[in-house]
Amino acid sequence: MIFFLQMLVTGIVVGSIYGLVALGFVLIYRASGALNLANGEFVIIGPYICLILMTAYKIPFIFALFITLIFSAVLGLTVERLVIRPLQNAPVVSVIMATIGLSSLLGGAVHMIWGHQTRTFPQVFPPTPINFSGIIITPVYLWSFVVVIVILILFSIFFKFSKMGIAMRAVADDRHAALSMGISVKYVYAATWTIASVVAAVGGVLLGNINGLSPTMAAIGLTVLPVVILGGLDSVLGAIVGGFIIGILQNLAGGYLDPLIGGGLKDVVPFIVVLLILMLKPYGLFGSRTIERV
């Protein structure tokens, strides 16, 4: 029972980070209808900056994080301006392909600048695990969970009440109608990419604190795809809930089935889930169904 609960808790925590990274996907999908396959690279660039600031320049974590977030915002803006905006009127497939190219480009750049070895973060969160009657949680995990919940609440409020959030929803709904109502679509796109990039960096810093940092971590960009599909591509809540479900399933499968077939199942389970979801409920748990007209 303790084993089960431990797996469950780890799953929830890992899932919360998945949710955070998935949020980046959802934001961009909502605004532009495209999938940002370079999200994984956005996730790893942030923590690298943070790490370098902390180790090479001895800047305290909280300031380093602040600078990282600003850097990520600029990165998101630059990418939107240089890559996405020229493709604004291109078919969605082109935009997806461009983000694949972007992921190759950014991945190559990270590799060239910082090498391929795994780096560990300096101690930010206290290392002593907290023991909840047998279930062990490290503070990093607890923090990630809290951060994700806070961000989820913030975004729900943002989309519901702020002018920008409503503009974003309008653009997501119908770009041309939004344009004719006086919403600057360019501005909304730029804001979306900025926010998505910042969210990805937050997720990356948390992940870096848990696992250490290496270019292979960018694979999370693909691991998280099942999460968005499960939750529904355009649902913020879906991203978070999907994150939890996939995280838990992954850990349970890893804990119970891996010993039977010799490991490696953790990375595959999300994709088996996604195939089932796509066949049974293509719009995910919370995604909105689109009606197509000729």
Next chain:
Amino acid sequence: MGCLVVEQLKGCDKVRNLFVRETGNYKTSYSNDMKMFGTTGAKIKALLIVIVVLSLPLYVTNYWIGLLTLCAISAVGAIGLNILTGLTGQISIGVGAFLGVGGYTSAILTSTYGLSFWISLPIAGIVTALIGGLFGIPALRLKGLYLAIATLAAQVIILFVISRWDSLTGGTAGMVLSRPTIGEYTLSSNTGYYYLCTIILLLTVMYATNLIRTRTGRAFLAVRDRDIAAQIMGINLFKYKVMAFAISSFFVGIAGALLAHYTMIVSPELYSFHVSIEYLAMILIGGLGSVFGSILGAAFITLLPVSLGSLIDVMAGFMPELYQLFSAFKDFVFGAVIILFLIFEPGGLAHIWLNIKKYFKLWPFSY
């Protein structure tokens, strides 16, 4: 210029000067329009290309023959993918795994069961087509993004099965293959294998160009342009989507088997997600929906690392540490090339080629 009457046009066609290109498009019947080689010039051009391609080993070094073989193999796979993505509009990012299915099928049949390469090659294609069709079934309900993710799932799941099914596939260690033989003669030299691959490429090109001209090809195009409209016009969406997946996977499987027998080894990491991206880049850079573009794109992507390698050889004089960064540098340039093509030349190399041709058609009097 007086050839407005049909009879006169036909007469003109027979006595045409080979070195003068026609300036207009005088097609008078549907079958005339659909002709593969409309003019004598086109026939001669096609023949010349075949002769040049087949005679290349006579005056090119062995190293280049090896590279050209790789180009030809990738071109077969790229044409396959282009049938799916370019013609039918179904994006697939699981090509790598399907290459793997082809390679492994041939490896298992030849190495474990001792079958001849000539039997295992078509079987590899058929098995890949079956599996491709299977993963194509979700395409009925999915499109665009969702389909891309379904094919990504196919990639991950197939690779997982390959690397875990130790008894059949040799697990992560992979398998060793041998080169095909014709009677007593083994195609162990680059040149022999080059001929094999180019002949298969020629057959693939012929099939693909013909496919576009048939009912099936037109149905594919209709599905790509607007699948609901196509359905209303009586095209069986399920049949044609699954068919596109199967046909495309067949060629990808053939390419996988050819590649496996060329490198003489198969192992799971040869068929990673990165390979899928490379193939997508090939058809994108080459030109979506264009057979000729697929070949250009395949050559471009295959030769890109080679030319980067020689570039680095030059630059290493100033920066010796560049050698360690080679793979990262390759990724970087690869990504940049994809983005630049998407932004500045969405039609791909095939479109650039058309533009050049158009320019020289009336050269030097282009007005």
